[in-house]
Amino acid sequence: MIEPEAAAAQVELLENVVATAQRLIKAEKDKSKITPSFIAEKVKRAADMFADETHLLVDHQQAVSILIQRFSHWMGKATTLKDEEGHLNWLNASRKRDWSYWRRYRDFQEDKLSDVVVEGLDEDTDNILELLEDPMRLGAWDRRGLVVGHVQSGKTSNYSGLICKAADAGYKIIIVLAGMHNNLRSQTQMRLEEGFLGYETTNDRGAGKAIGVAHFGEDLKTNSATTRANNGDFSKVAARHFHGISPEERPWLFVVKKQKTVLTALLKWLQSRVADATDIDDRRKLITKLPLLMIDDEADNASVDTGEQLFDEDGNPDEEHQPKTINSLIRQILHTFTRKAYVGYTATPFANIFIHHKGATAKEGPDLFPRSFIINLAAPSNYVGPARLFGRMTKEGRVGALPLSRDIIDNYDPQTESGWMPPKHNKNHTPTYNGQETIPPSLRDAVYSFVLACATRELRGQGSQHSSMLIHTTRFVAVQNLVREQVEDTVRRMRQKITRRIDATELLTRMQQLWEDDFMPTRDKVAELSPPQERPPEMPSWEEVLAALPLVMGDIEVRSINGTAKDALDYAAPGTALKVIAVGGDKLARGLTLEGLCVSYFIRTTRMYDTLMQMGRWFGYRLGYLDLCRLYTSPDLVSWFGHIADASEELRKEFDFMAEARLTPEQYGLKVKSHEVLTITSPLKMRNSQTLSLTYSGSRPQTILFHRDAKIQSSNLAATDTLLAAMGAPAVVGPEYARDGSADKWKRSSLWKDVEAAKILSFLGSYATHPNATSAKGPVLADFITKMIEIGQLKQWSVALLAEGDGVGEPHAFSGGISVEKFPMRTPDAPKNPDQPIDPAKFAIGVLTDPSDEGIDLDDEAWRKALAITRAAWRPDPARGHVPSLPSIPSGKGIRMARAQLGGPADRGLLLLYPLSPYAGKDKLPERLIVPDWDKPIMAFAIAFPSSDSAIRVEYEVNLLYWMQEYGPSE
Structure with a gap:
C-alpha cells in the first residue's frame, strides 16, 4: 500500500504537470493545432520540467486524458429573468481592473478546470x-x-x-x-x-x-x-x-x-x-x-x-403574520x-x-x-445530470439513458409489506432478510460493485482519488445504524475471505460474474453513448482486478453520516484517498458532497419533487469512471425520477421563452404555480393549498393516464365519432409541407379547419378523462376554453386525427368514411417487479404527442416563424441534453407562441386526436391487450393552446389524497 505522504506527492506531481502543460497549450493561438498528439507533447515537456525535482514518475497517459477532456469541454449559456426597477447599472471594465480576490480565485480554478x-x-x-x-x-x-x-x-x-x-x-x-x-x-x-x-x-x-x-x-x-x-x-x-x-x-x-x-x-x-x-x-x-x-x-x-x-382584497399583506422561525x-x-x-x-x-x-x-x-x-445556470459538457442518466421521454418511450441503474426488488415483500426495508417502517424497525439480520442480495451486489469500481480505478491510475458509496434507505438514525452494522459485517467478512483466500470461492465467483456480465458490457454501452473525448478507458482483465482486490479491501471503511454521528467524511486530510461506504439520511440528502461517488443504494420512499431531486447525489462529474458508477434503486423511483426531470425541463424551456420575451420573475412565478406535477408534490410549501389555479395558455395538455375499462373506452371512441361526424369532411387528407427541404408528412392523417368551439366543448364534455390525470382534465379544459371565448379568443379550432404508426388492432371506420387500419403505438407503463400486479383500474403512457404534430395546420411561413422563435429562446445546456447547435425544427412551445403572433391562428386552438393501438406490442396477441376485452382503438387527445397575454385562469380542487397515497408525504 502506498504511504499517505507518497500518495500526496504523487497527486501533487500530477496536478503540477497538468497545470503546467495546460498553460503551455493555452499559449498556442492557433486552436486547430490542439490535437491529442500536441497535448501529449506538452505533457512530456511539463513532466521533464519536474523530473529533476522529484524521483516520482508521472502518469503521462492520465495527464493527457485529463487535458484532452478539458480542451474539449463546452459550456451552455445562462438564462435570466430580471426586474430592474430601482436598479442602477454599475459594473464596467474599469471597476474590475484591480480585483485581487477574483484574480486569485480565477488562477486557482484555472489550475484545476478547463x-x-x-x-x-x-x-x-x-x-x-x-x-x-x-x-x-x-x-x-x-x-x-x-x-x-x-x-x-x-x-x-x-x-x-x-x-x-x-x-x-x-x-x-x-x-x-x-x-x-x-x-x-x-x-x-x-x-x-x-x-x-x-x-x-x-x-x-x-x-x-x-x-x-x-x-x-x-x-x-x-x-x-x-x-x-x-x-x-x-x-x-x-x-x-x-x-x-x-x-x-x-x-x-x-x-x-x-x-x-x-x-x-x-x-x-x-x-x-x-x-x-x-x-x-x-x-x-x-x-x-x-x-x-x-x-x-x-x-x-x-x-x-x-x-x-x-x-386583503387589494393584495396587501397581513403585517402581523408570524413567519416560521x-x-x-x-x-x-x-x-x-x-x-x-x-x-x-x-x-x-x-x-x-x-x-x-x-x-x-x-x-x-x-x-x-x-x-x-x-x-x-447551464452546466459544462462533462456534467452528468438527470437528462443523461435517465434519458428523455419520447413517444417511443424513454431514450438515451445511461445503463447505470439497477433494480432493487428484494428489500421487502409487497404481499406482507415486511422484510429488510419496507417502504413504511418506524424508528424501531430491525432490518432482516429471510429472518436473518443481514443485508439483502441487492445490497450485497452493490457493495461488490463498489469494491470492483475501486479496484478498477486503482488500475486506471485513479487510486490517489477518493471513492465513495452512498447507502440511503431510511430517515431514522437508529435504523441507519443497524444498516451500517450489517454492511460493516459484510465488508469484514469479504476482507477476511479475499485477503486470506479462505472460503472465498463463492464470493469471488459472484464478483467475477458481476465483472463479466455487468461491468464489461456496461463500459462498452457507456462508450457508445459518450462523445469520443469522454469515452471511458478500456477495462483491465479479471486477473488484474483479482490481484488488486486485497489492497482495495484493506482501504474500505464504513461510516455513518447522520444527524447525531460524529463520523464525518474528512476529505481535507492530506494524502488521504478515502474509500468509504457512507450510510446516512438527511445529511446525505442535501448539499453534502460525496467525493468520487461510484455506487448509490437508494430506497427512500419519498417522491416529492424537491426532496427527491436533492437526494440525487449521484449527479455531477465522473471523469474517467462514469462507466463504473451504479445506481441501485427501486424501479418506481427510476420512473418517477424521469417524470419529474421531464417536468423540470418543461419549466426550464418555459423560462427560456419568458427570458427572451423580457418578462419578470413575478410572471414566471405565476407559470410555475400552475404546473400541477411540481406543485402538488410539495403541498406544504404551497401553503397547503388544495385548490390549483392555472392557465392553459401556451401549454399542451395531453392524456397520458387512462381507464382500463372497456365501457369507458367505448364511450370515448363514440365521443370521437360524434365529433368527426359533426365536423363533416376533412379539409385536408394526408397533410404535407415542404419545410425548407425537410418535408413534414402525415400520409394517413386528416385535418379539419375552422371548427367552431362548441364542437370542441361538446367533445370534452363526452370524453371521460381519468380523475387522477394531472393536466388533461376534460371539465377543467372546457371551463378554460369557455372563459377564453368570453374574451373573444379560441372561437375557431383546427382538429387533426393522427393515424401514423404500425400498431395493430381491429380496423375502425370513423364517421365520414375515415378508416384506420394501423394505429399509433404508445407502450403503457408496466411494473418491473414481477411480484407487483398490474393496476386493474388504470394505465399510463409516457408521452402522447410528437412536437412536429403541433405544426400539422401551419403552412411553411408560419412554421419558419415558429422556428425563429424557438431559436431565439434556445440556450445550449449539456445538462438538459442539448448539443451546441441551433435547433433545426421548431419546438412545441415555439409553435404555440407562433400561433399567438400570426394574424390568422391567433385565437385558434389545435385538438389532436390519436387512435392508439389497443395492444402493448406489434404482435396481435390477446393476452397483450392493454384494456381487457377491448381490441378497438384507445382514443387519446392533446390540445395545443396558443400563448395568450390574457390573465384567464381556472381553479379546481386538487386530489391531494391521491398524491399522498401514491407518492408519500413531503419530507
Whole structure:
C-alpha cells in the first residue's frame, strides 16, 4: 500500500504537470493545432520540467486524458429573468481592473478546470453581480435574486466566485447560510477557505496554514467569524471575541447554519455591536455603513416560510403574520441592513417561486421572493445530470439513458409489506432478510460493485482519488445504524475471505460474474453513448482486478453520516484517498458532497419533487469512471425520477421563452404555480393549498393516464365519432409541407379547419378523462376554453386525427368514411417487479404527442416563424441534453407562441386526436391487450393552446389524497 505522504506527492506531481502543460497549450493561438498528439507533447515537456525535482514518475497517459477532456469541454449559456426597477447599472471594465480576490480565485480554478469552464464561471458571476447593487451606492437599496443550478453541478464554485467579486467591489459583510447540519456547514467553510480566505481557520478564529487561493496571490487579510471546526459556527461565545466592524476593514465572512440559536446570536450581535443608526418609525437598529451580501445555499430548504400569510382584497399583506422561525430570522437579519443583496442558490427552485411576491411583515420586512432576478445556470459538457442518466421521454418511450441503474426488488415483500426495508417502517424497525439480520442480495451486489469500481480505478491510475458509496434507505438514525452494522459485517467478512483466500470461492465467483456480465458490457454501452473525448478507458482483465482486490479491501471503511454521528467524511486530510461506504439520511440528502461517488443504494420512499431531486447525489462529474458508477434503486423511483426531470425541463424551456420575451420573475412565478406535477408534490410549501389555479395558455395538455375499462373506452371512441361526424369532411387528407427541404408528412392523417368551439366543448364534455390525470382534465379544459371565448379568443379550432404508426388492432371506420387500419403505438407503463400486479383500474403512457404534430395546420411561413422563435429562446445546456447547435425544427412551445403572433391562428386552438393501438406490442396477441376485452382503438387527445397575454385562469380542487397515497408525504 502506498504511504499517505507518497500518495500526496504523487497527486501533487500530477496536478503540477497538468497545470503546467495546460498553460503551455493555452499559449498556442492557433486552436486547430490542439490535437491529442500536441497535448501529449506538452505533457512530456511539463513532466521533464519536474523530473529533476522529484524521483516520482508521472502518469503521462492520465495527464493527457485529463487535458484532452478539458480542451474539449463546452459550456451552455445562462438564462435570466430580471426586474430592474430601482436598479442602477454599475459594473464596467474599469471597476474590475484591480480585483485581487477574483484574480486569485480565477488562477486557482484555472489550475484545476478547463479555460472554457472558468470563462463560463467568470461570465455567470459577472451577470449575477451586475444584477446586485453597487456596494458603493449610498442610500437604501435591496436586491433579491435566485440562482438555479443543476444538482451537484458546481453551485459552490459559482457563489465562491461571486463572493470574491463582491468583496473586490466593496461588499463588507458576507453571510453564507450553509444548510442545516454541522458537517455541511463545515464543508462549505472549508471550500470558502480554499477559494476566498486563503487560509485554514483555527479554533481561536485566527489565520492558520495558507491554502488554495493563497498560492495564487498575496494574503488579503480577510476576516472570518466562523471556523472549519464542527463547533465553529457563530454563537454567543464566539460573539464575545468580536467588536464592531469598521467600513475600512477587509470583508467579514460568516458561514452559518440555518438554525435558530445560530441565527439569533448573529442577529443580536449585528444589532448590538455593528448597528450605527435607528429606524425613526419602529426604532429598529440599522446598519447603514456596511453593505451586506447574503448567500443562501439550498435556498428552498428551511428558508421558505411554510405558514400561510393572508392578503386583503387589494393584495396587501397581513403585517402581523408570524413567519416560521428560520424564515423570520433570515429576513430580520436582512431588514437590519439598509443596503443589502440576497442571492439564493438551489437546484429545485419551486418552493422559492411559490413565495408570494408581495409577502411582507412589519418585523421582518419583505419575504424572500426573488423579485430582482432568477438566473438559470447551464452546466459544462462533462456534467452528468438527470437528462443523461435517465434519458428523455419520447413517444417511443424513454431514450438515451445511461445503463447505470439497477433494480432493487428484494428489500421487502409487497404481499406482507415486511422484510429488510419496507417502504413504511418506524424508528424501531430491525432490518432482516429471510429472518436473518443481514443485508439483502441487492445490497450485497452493490457493495461488490463498489469494491470492483475501486479496484478498477486503482488500475486506471485513479487510486490517489477518493471513492465513495452512498447507502440511503431510511430517515431514522437508529435504523441507519443497524444498516451500517450489517454492511460493516459484510465488508469484514469479504476482507477476511479475499485477503486470506479462505472460503472465498463463492464470493469471488459472484464478483467475477458481476465483472463479466455487468461491468464489461456496461463500459462498452457507456462508450457508445459518450462523445469520443469522454469515452471511458478500456477495462483491465479479471486477473488484474483479482490481484488488486486485497489492497482495495484493506482501504474500505464504513461510516455513518447522520444527524447525531460524529463520523464525518474528512476529505481535507492530506494524502488521504478515502474509500468509504457512507450510510446516512438527511445529511446525505442535501448539499453534502460525496467525493468520487461510484455506487448509490437508494430506497427512500419519498417522491416529492424537491426532496427527491436533492437526494440525487449521484449527479455531477465522473471523469474517467462514469462507466463504473451504479445506481441501485427501486424501479418506481427510476420512473418517477424521469417524470419529474421531464417536468423540470418543461419549466426550464418555459423560462427560456419568458427570458427572451423580457418578462419578470413575478410572471414566471405565476407559470410555475400552475404546473400541477411540481406543485402538488410539495403541498406544504404551497401553503397547503388544495385548490390549483392555472392557465392553459401556451401549454399542451395531453392524456397520458387512462381507464382500463372497456365501457369507458367505448364511450370515448363514440365521443370521437360524434365529433368527426359533426365536423363533416376533412379539409385536408394526408397533410404535407415542404419545410425548407425537410418535408413534414402525415400520409394517413386528416385535418379539419375552422371548427367552431362548441364542437370542441361538446367533445370534452363526452370524453371521460381519468380523475387522477394531472393536466388533461376534460371539465377543467372546457371551463378554460369557455372563459377564453368570453374574451373573444379560441372561437375557431383546427382538429387533426393522427393515424401514423404500425400498431395493430381491429380496423375502425370513423364517421365520414375515415378508416384506420394501423394505429399509433404508445407502450403503457408496466411494473418491473414481477411480484407487483398490474393496476386493474388504470394505465399510463409516457408521452402522447410528437412536437412536429403541433405544426400539422401551419403552412411553411408560419412554421419558419415558429422556428425563429424557438431559436431565439434556445440556450445550449449539456445538462438538459442539448448539443451546441441551433435547433433545426421548431419546438412545441415555439409553435404555440407562433400561433399567438400570426394574424390568422391567433385565437385558434389545435385538438389532436390519436387512435392508439389497443395492444402493448406489434404482435396481435390477446393476452397483450392493454384494456381487457377491448381490441378497438384507445382514443387519446392533446390540445395545443396558443400563448395568450390574457390573465384567464381556472381553479379546481386538487386530489391531494391521491398524491399522498401514491407518492408519500413531503419530507
